[in-house]
Amino acid sequence: YENKVIGWIRVSRSISPTVDTLKKIKIIIFITTPLFIFFATLSSLFLARRALAPIDSVTKTASEIEKGDLSRRIKIPIANDEIGRLARTFNKMIARLEDTFNREKRFTSDASHELRTPITIISAKAEAALTKSKKIEDYRKALKVIIRETKRVSFLLSQLLLLARSDEGKSILNIEKIDLKMIIESIIIEMNDKAKQKNIRLSLTSEQNLVIKADQTFIIMLFLNIIENSIKYNKKGGLINICFYKEDNNAKVIIEDNGIGISDENLIHVFDRFYRVSESRSDKGSGLGLSIVKEIVETHKGQIKIDSKLGKGTKFEVSLPVNL
Template sequence: MSRLSIRWRLTLWNTVALAVLLLVVGVLIYGLLRHAMLEQTDRVLIEQFHELEHDLQSVNNPEARIRHWIEEFHEHAGALCIVYEDEKVVARTEQMAEQSVPLAPVGTTHNIRFDSREMPLIGRQRTLTRALDANDRRFDVILMLPMDEVHEELGELATVLLTVLPLSLLLAGGFGYALARRALAPVEQIRQATDEITAEHLSQRLDVPNANDELGRLAETINSMIARLEQSFAEVRRFTADASHELRTPISVIRAEAEVAMNQLPDAGEYQALAGSVLEECEHLTKLTDQLLTLSREDAGLVPLESQPLNLARLVATASDVMRPLAEAKQQTLTVGGLSEAIVAGDADRLREVLYNLLDNAIKYTPSKGRIEVSVSAEDGMIAVAVRDTGIGIDDEHLPRVFDRFYRVDKSRSRDAGGTGLGLSIVQSIVSAHGGRVDVISTAGEGTTITVLLPRKDADSAT
């Protein structure tokens, strides 16, 4: 069954369901008709018996009246009758053959008993058996009506049902197959259209003739998936191009320095300057590859995240102390304020990297004698760490893309400042892994505020 197409499976299941339904209905109709016909036959037998019983209540010679009524039964209703007394036949229908006379009933009571039996020569009969008292005598009466007409009508009904059932199944199967084919035709169209969409044609979309049915919603879901793939492919292409550009610059510098050293035969001082330049570019390459590796491992979920209660305020103070010499070298003021205890659940090393990246950016893009303020506060169940600077700021057009990889607001100054364009991407990745978010507010020429919000954790102690 699993190897069949959905079209055939729907057809088979519908046909089987219809076959069961028709079989149940057919059996029900046959049973109801048989029951109704037997009830009608039994009613005729009861009426005849009651006529006999009523007439025998006030006669002195019951045998004569019995014979009279036996003839009446046969003449008007075609019924056969046998009356026994002490297991001997007192009277019976004359037209009835001797071989067809049944044995005297045993244990007959005044309760009517119906039965269907096969009788020699006269075939199947519906019988009524009951004891009858008349003139202090006890008689056992058997009334019989032939069931030939009942069997004939039931046989005709069975023939009709057995003829209609396979024809109905055949027609229903054909109609079901055509209906399944028509219903599943859009699925085949979706399959063919999806098969034509490749990495080079991700701009194509599936037609959605009816957005309200299941197939329309499926097509919309596939279109949404293709849109996400298109965006992902675009990001991968841009990321690859940006990474290639970032890697090509230091490699070109190293190659040029090496060619100068080989072709111009510089003196010892020049050799030292060339070696320093090469080391500087190598350092930049090392930083770039480390950050790329970090992001790749983050994307793949390969970096284990330790979640331990820690005092984020203490972590902020420690990171600020580490970065303060860099700020003082540019005659900048770095201050830390706010809560002295702010407990979150997280990885201390990863969150320390977040703080280093934020402080490093603030120091790089804040001019000499500028100010950098770091504050820790509580906001609606979250701990907020805000890093404010009086730097060059960011234009509104650049704000939506500051977390894009390799994106730089000031492309002419970033490399001179030692940036790679990956710092904020790493910050967002780590904060998201902790269940938090990063907000950016900036005004060009006035400064930038980057706020990290992490879920607050109630704890008695923290590392």
């Protein structure tokens, strides 16, 4: 029988169970697929809402801030993800804006107060002079007061203008070579009469000349304010020692007195605008002198430090780049 067909065998099996199984799977798919899509949609909405909740919070907070409430802050999520970093950055930005607006309001209020006093005096003296006839000497006294207060207003306005330009970044420096020794010596000569009124000795211990590149007008204003401040708040018979030297590429100027000093609680505010140390409130200064000093130093890319002990004296240390 080799290589010959002698018959056929046909084997078959019923596919009914398989068909039934496929029908059941089809039914299950038809039933579960909509349910899966439904629950997947719900889960997606839940997760999306949860993920976008911080952004919604940012939007709501921004709307409240737009209405003028700068005290509002975003609740920062625990996770340190993109949303968390965005919330922190937003809060820092709002904090800075709030601080800027508060300082602006305080500055405006203080400026109004400072200007109101001399203007009131000028108005009162002028009205008093016009009410009835007076002696020539009385008119002279009234005019002297009016001139004095007018100069005070003019000086205050010039200080405010300088600070306003500095805030806007519009300070224009006229850079030239200046000799620090000549500048400080001229200021000492100018302030000598005021120092003698309190028997205060001004001492310049540095003999060498030190030339730097800076704005001469601003540098004169800088050291004039510091030295005048040291005289104003020094005791009778006090001493103000001034020295300067070159350190690396910087000019260091130290102005030290043995005056009334400043307490630690007041020391951190001495460069604030319109701030007056409580121990010296009897003085009629504008409270802008040291603020201007700091602005001038920073405009020249320098640094200023102050160290003071109550009852022992104050030391200013100014560092200015030799080549600006």
